[in-house]
Amino acid sequence: MSGVALPLQLRGVVWKAGGERRLDGIDLSIEAGARTIVLGPNGAGKSLLLRLCHGLLQPSAGEINWRGPAAAEAAGHQAMVFQRPVMLRRSAAANVSYALKLRGLDGEDRRARAAAALARAGLSNLAAQPARALSIGEQQRLALARAWAIEPEILWLDEPTASLDPAATFAVEGIIEAMHRGGCKIVMTTHDLAQARRLADEIVFLHRGRLLERQPADRFFAKPATAEGAAFVAGTLHW
Amino acid sequence: MQQFYDSFATALGLIVTIDPGLVEIVRLSLEVSLSAVTLAAFIGLPLGGAVVLFAFPGRRALVVLLNSLMGLPPVIVGLVVYLLLSRSGPLGVLGLLFSPAAMILAQTILVTPIVAALARQFLEDLWSEYADQLRSLGVRRDQALVTLLWEGRFSLTTAVLAGFGRASAEVGAVMIVGGNIEHATRTMTTAIALETSKGDLSLALGLGLLLMLLSLAINGAAYLIRDLAGHRQ
Numbered sequence: 001m002s003g004v005a006l007p008l009q010l011r012g013v014v015w016k017a018g019g020e021r022r023l024d025g026i027d028l029s030i031e032a033g034a035r036t037i038v039l040g041p042n043g044a045g046k047s048l049l050l051r052l053c054h055g056l057l058q059p060s061a062g063e064i065n066w067r068g069p070a071a072a073e074a075a076g077h078q079a080m081v082f083q084r085p086v087m088l089r090r091s092a093a094a095n096v097s098y099a100l101k102l103r104g105l106d107g108e109d110r111r112a113r114a115a116a117a118l119a120r121a122g123l124s125n126l127a128a129q130p131a132r133a134l135s136i137g138e139q140q141r142l143a144l145a146r147a148w149a150i151e152p153e154i155l156w157l158d159e160p161t162a163s164l165d166p167a168a169t170f171a172v173e174g175i176i177e178a179m180h181r182g183g184c185k186i187v188m189t190t191h192d193l194a195q196a197r198r199l200a201d202e203i204v205f206l207h208r209g210r211l212l213e214r215q216p217a218d219r220f221f222a223k224p225a226t227a228e229g230a231a232f233v234a235g236t237l238h239w
Numbered sequence: 240m241q242q243f244y245d246s247f248a249t250a251l252g253l254i255v256t257i258d259p260g261l262v263e264i265v266r267l268s269l270e271v272s273l274s275a276v277t278l279a280a281f282i283g284l285p286l287g288g289a290v291v292l293f294a295f296p297g298r299r300a301l302v303v304l305l306n307s308l309m310g311l312p313p314v315i316v317g318l319v320v321y322l323l324l325s326r327s328g329p330l331g332v333l334g335l336l337f338s339p340a341a342m343i344l345a346q347t348i349l350v351t352p353i354v355a356a357l358a359r360q361f362l363e364d365l366w367s368e369y370a371d372q373l374r375s376l377g378v379r380r381d382q383a384l385v386t387l388l389w390e391g392r393f394s395l396t397t398a399v400l401a402g403f404g405r406a407s408a409e410v411g412a413v414m415i416v417g418g419n420i421e422h423a424t425r426t427m428t429t430a431i432a433l434e435t436s437k438g439d440l441s442l443a444l445g446l447g448l449l450l451m452l453l454s455l456a457i458n459g460a461a462y463l464i465r466d467l468a469g470h471r472q
Contacts, residue, residue, distance in 0.1 A: 051371075079375065079376075082375075086368065086369055086371070086372035088386070089390050098376075098386075099376045102377050102382065103377065146376075
């Protein structure tokens with residue numbers, strides 16, 4: 001695959017469920033480079049936003065368009081890691097290999113790329129283990145290795161460390177950093193302020209289905225532009 | 240009660256001495272039911288998965304139909320297959336009526352909805368777990384079908400076993416389309432029905448015992464396989 005699919009442009013995106021606007025009037029452009037952290041309290045619509053961007057959901061109104069030269073094959077340039085890793089009932093290596101097979105890779109090439117991805121995620125010694133027998137932290141690292149193996153241009157991460165202990169969180173953040181250094185665009189949701197401070201280059205702040213702020217991270221944390229943003233940074237915004 | 244014990248003793252004798260008449264009947268029963276269940280698995284498992292994965296007009300109606308066909312009375316299936324295969328019927332030229340092939344056909348029709356409906360229920364749950372991840376990885380619907388069937392293989396054996404239970408236990412369909420002809424289409428269930436009505440309870444009881452033992456053995460083996468494989472997963 002050649003070319004780039006980014007930037008991704010959202011215009012007036014609405015997502016309704018049962019007559020309720022769970023996301024409303026979202027205008028956002030996602031460019032290559034900076035690590036974008038989508039912040040907001042529970043129910044703000046962070047996961048919905050990611051799923052819409054990734055193409056797992058279709059907007060009720062508005063437009064989501066890839067603007068890059070490879071926009072037509074955008075699906076092949078993305079990967080997503082979910083809060084709860086979903087592993088197939090087969091070995092760790094076979095889980096990575098499965099993703100590569102779906103991308104049309106075969107034989108030695110596929111084996112080599114799967115092995116390399118497992119090595120980068122520090123999972124080589126677990127390659128032959130049944131994926132579902134791994135700890136939740138190891139499974140999440142495996143999910144990242146699987147995403148890494150397909151060498152996406154953009155990686156969506158939906159609260160990837162919400163179910164993990166601090167050590168596993170550290171390991172996962174390390175892999176995310178390494179992917180970012182390798183040129184992969186990171187877009188990640190979290191409700192964890194400390195994590196956002198560690199990882200964010202820029203913040204997209206959602207509240208009750210609306211995009212209230214988009215700021216460089218240092219500016220957002222120092223001087224939020226909205227009352228809701230300020231309350232969230234202060235830890236006093238609950239919903 | 241004495242008659243029961245006598246019959247029981249004679250039945251055990253028939254089993255222990257491997258009575259040739261008994262062996263013939265047991266072999267035909269297994270051939271018919273296992274063939275029917277194999278065919279039903281090849282049709283029903285992908286059908287159950289396809290109902291989960293593919294959107295097509297009449298999908299909901301098909302789900303309701305499959306669920307209600309699970310309780311299809313064997314005599315109705317027998318009657319319909321009889322009409323199809325009888326000399327004046329649309330498939331009469333095949334000359335299959337009163338043959339094991341007719342019995343396999345009838346049992347396949349009987350069992351396929353059971354396998355398909357149970358597979359659909361199970362695969363629907365599995366798909367709700369996997370859908371986002373697999374779609375994110377870029378899976379096509381046909382690839383997803385293969386993946387789901389493979390991922391669900393151990394639980395899907397339950398659906399197939401339920402089908403086998405139904406096939407091996409039913410009398411009505413094989414009686415009508417097979418005709419219970421000695422040395423040709425006599426199965427365990429049709430023989431039990433016949434021998435009981437003739438008053439030869441020992442043969443009926445022996446066959447009944449064997450039928451239950453076979454069912455126990457097959458279910459036990461399937462359970463063991465699933466258990467062993469489950470541990471390796």
